Amino acid sequence: MEEIRRAAEAYYENLSDVKKRDARFSFNEILDKNGDGKINLDEYVEYLKKDNNTVLPSLFTALDKDGNGSLDFKETIVLYYIMQSGRALFCKCCDTFLADVYFSCFQCFCLDESHSTYDLCCDCYGGKRFTHHDDAIFWDNYTLLSQSRSLALEAPEQKRRELLEKIATIVQVTGLVVGCATIASSSGCSIL
Template sequence: MEEIRRAAVAYYENLPEEKKQYARFIFNKMDRNRDGRINLHEYVEYLKKDNNTVFTHPSMFRALDRDGDGSLDFEETITLYYILFSGRALFCKCCDTFLADIYFSCFQCFCLDESPSTYDICCDCYGGKRFTHHDDAIFWDNYTLLSQSRSLALEAPVQKRRHVLKTIGMIVQVTGIVVGGACLASSSSCSIM
């Protein structure tokens, strides 16, 4: 979880002011008793109302509670904000563990299948062969998959490459991922490469 926490802080620091204010708004909305801390009950109630019940398991709350004091301060909720709004909310298809670190995805499902599922599994399930998937499945870890996907996009003919990069730009815009203070997809002169 520490790597995601670091990414979340970097993500938050580069958000435009309006998105930072929205993160604070979300925190205040969760903090029902206005004590500046979010307890497990407030956390679960907010996520149930927001239809994010997958995060209501107490183990997720404990993972977010960096100092172990039984509540979340604003800095600890930045990680939750990042997970929810960056699309980083991934769970192992086999054991339902939150994928906080390196994980494996089926290459065919990720790149070739039109299904929304990429069949992501944790290292333990992959290494221990505790999963069932199609027989010809090729699994790559998330870092290799990202790198290889970019390489494949760059090798594509220019017209197809532009389509792929435009699609990536739209995904970036929808999730609100910000680089250098400006959304990549919002600038017509901005280059993704």
């Protein structure tokens, strides 16, 4: 979790001053309903449920770095980063938040048309505490990223261009979402 926390802090530090002010406003006005400067578990659950997001207590626990049962602004920035970056992954077996190295089914990651992945924590994968299709090949997330890049680079030039265009579209849409996410809540968007 510490690596994700560091990435989130770096991401936040590179936001414009306007986006940082919007983030603080969203924290104070949208999430911190009782105005105590912290987000408790009830406020966290209420916020995630309003947009039909999955609510798992293991993420709240992982975010609560100091273990005081609430999230301060800095801890909430990590939640925002996780949601925006797509890092909100949970073990399909035990529902643990996947903060570090985890294993993914290669076929589900690369070939599943539904964009669904089958991800497992090291304990569930190593302990064979899961059931999945018989021919499943699992790779850790770092190997999967490296191998995916290698496969993309080995593709014929036209296919590689198509892939890069898709990635550019995803990056552009993500930029729009992140930009929208920092607009005041009156427009229907929020940072957190």
